[in-house]
Amino acid sequence: MAYSSKVVDHYENPRNVGSLPKDDANVGTGLVGAPECGDVMKLQVKVNPETGVIDDAKFKTFGCGSAIASSSLATEWLKGKTVDQALAIKNTDIVAELSLPPVKIHCSVLAEDAIKAAIADYKAKQEKDKGVPASAGHAQPNA
Amino acid sequence: MKLPIYMDYHATTPVDPRVLEAMTPYFTQHFGNAASRNHSFGWEAEEAVETARKQVADLIGASAKEIIFTSGATESNNLAIKGVAEMYREKGNHIITCVIEHKAVIDTCKKLEKQGARVTYLPVQKDGRISLDELRAAITDKTILITIMTANNEIGVLQPIAEIGAIAKEKGILFHTDAVQAVGKVPVSVNDLKVDLLSLSAHKMYGPKGVGALYVRRRNPRVLLAEQISGGGHERGMRSGTLNVTGIVGLGKAAELAKNEMASEAERLKKLRERLSAGLHENLDELYINGSLEHRLPHSLNISFAYVEGESLLMGINDVAVSSGSACTSASLEPSYVLKALGAGDDLAHSSIRFGLGRWTTEEEVDYVIEKLTTVVRRLREMSPLYEMVKEGVDLSKMQWVTH
Numbered sequence: 001m002a003y004s005s006k007v008v009d010h011y012e013n014p015r016n017v018g019s020l021p022k023d024d025a026n027v028g029t030g031l032v033g034a035p036e037c038g039d040v041m042k043l044q045v046k047v048n049p050e051t052g053v054i055d056d057a058k059f060k061t062f063g064c065g066s067a068i069a070s071s072s073l074a075t076e077w078l079k080g081k082t083v084d085q086a087l088a089i090k091n092t093d094i095v096a097e098l099s100l101p102p103v104k105i106h107c108s109v110l111a112e113d114a115i116k117a118a119i120a121d122y123k124a125k126q127e128k129d130k131g132v133p134a135s136a137g138h139a140q141p142n143a
Numbered sequence: 144m145k146l147p148i149y150m151d152y153h154a155t156t157p158v159d160p161r162v163l164e165a166m167t168p169y170f171t172q173h174f175g176n177a178a179s180r181n182h183s184f185g186w187e188a189e190e191a192v193e194t195a196r197k198q199v200a201d202l203i204g205a206s207a208k209e210i211i212f213t214s215g216a217t218e219s220n221n222l223a224i225k226g227v228a229e230m231y232r233e234k235g236n237h238i239i240t241c242v243i244e245h246k247a248v249i250d251t252c253k254k255l256e257k258q259g260a261r262v263t264y265l266p267v268q269k270d271g272r273i274s275l276d277e278l279r280a281a282i283t284d285k286t287i288l289i290t291i292m293t294a295n296n297e298i299g300v301l302q303p304i305a306e307i308g309a310i311a312k313e314k315g316i317l318f319h320t321d322a323v324q325a326v327g328k329v330p331v332s333v334n335d336l337k338v339d340l341l342s343l344s345a346h347k348m349y350g351p352k353g354v355g356a357l358y359v360r361r362r363n364p365r366v367l368l369a370e371q372i373s374g375g376g377h378e379r380g381m382r383s384g385t386l387n388v389t390g391i392v393g394l395g396k397a398a399e400l401a402k403n404e405m406a407s408e409a410e411r412l413k414k415l416r417e418r419l420s421a422g423l424h425e426n427l428d429e430l431y432i433n434g435s436l437e438h439r440l441p442h443s444l445n446i447s448f449a450y451v452e453g454e455s456l457l458m459g460i461n462d463v464a465v466s467s468g469s470a471c472t473s474a475s476l477e478p479s480y481v482l483k484a485l486g487a488g489d490d491l492a493h494s495s496i497r498f499g500l501g502r503w504t505t506e507e508e509v510d511y512v513i514e515k516l517t518t519v520v521r522r523l524r525e526m527s528p529l530y531e532m533v534k535e536g537v538d539l540s541k542m543q544w545v546t547h
Contacts, residue, residue: 003458008458011455011458011459014526017525017526019531031528031545032545033544033545034544034545035489035490035493035529035539035544036488036489036490036493036544037470037489038452038453038469038470038471038478038489038490038493039452040528040529040544041528042528042531060526060527060528060531061526061527061528062450062451062452062527062528062529062530063452063455063471064452064454064455064458064469064471065454065455065458067452067455068455068526113545117545
């Protein structure tokens, strides 16, 4: 399969690969996908509590080139956005930007899910700080 | 060293220049129809076909009259299985095959099931081989055919063909084997193995695409087939259609070369494969070899690089032609059914790479592939959340994943 030049660029020079301290109250972590499906994305955001703006975003992805590119692009777009603006990112935006073919649309869906899961986790941590129990929207060890 | 490097010899092989040389005159000079009985053009073509028939027969220890030329192994498999099912309908309707057969066998069996046949798909053990006990248990008085491949196209694992042949003989059941990957690579003798029908293809052994053969036993027992392509009654009435003389000449020459060079080639390729495997294992941890190493084609290696997805791996080594069992590289978006059948888990199927070495693979190329893969696997593992979690001590099998 031929990849678009943007997918190749993100694959060869991925932006923001790495991890943020997941126990930090200002860091939200999303972990979506499953190894047996061939795609797992971990996406993290660090939110400035004063401004509500995402200061930093990191990812690690197990998946095909398009999955790596989708998550790399997502981190690039997240930085500088407010939490609400981040939630407005749609998988179709990623499809358009990376010229993903139909068989790769699920990669963009996973990236959108990862964004939502990371922000849900951040919000849950904020709620928890205020004493409200919350549930996280990402993969977790079985009890 | 020339890039890109071809290391996908299970998919197809280049035509050996000696094969091409043998074929060339049959395109323009000796272009006759082998069925033309009354002029020299026809006689020349017929003679060339009969020479090739003998060359193919010699490679598998058969007699020339037992070779039926076809368009390739897919057709050979269809003719063998459908031909037997139709011809022996009175005797029974049960066929035994296995879950890791090529689609040309599995889909043929599925079609017959729709027409009322009963098919048993034997599972394979962890090493990719069927259990002979399970085979024996599957046999009924309605069983007319056992069809089990000699060597698997994805993992290169050799089935216990001689043992299966002995069981089939004992029970009076016909035995067909799809030997596409094995013929010309390892010794295959239809009499030693007690095979009644055997499919082979030219393009897997340095011959041209579009031509293959089906061995059909003529004695002890005499196997009868219902023709699947009707017409002028060529090939003893089992396969009509004007013979592909150039292709058949190429197949014959390829068979002759394989017979003469197989032993030394196999030894050379086995050493290269061991070099490839050792080099990768030296540089990288968490590698899993898929299928038995002991019972395997000499030029074949299938490795899962845990925590790295196959298609992204292929993207990183784009000057090396190999295949992956990853879902993303298949049209169906399902990971390899062969690797799944080994029971190692879908995640390892997604991480698998198939290496196929061949006649023109060099030590220099193997070393290049080791270095290149090492770099790319390390880079992708740095990027892999799974590798990070494992290194942190998380048991991935105990995770509850959020799936679609």
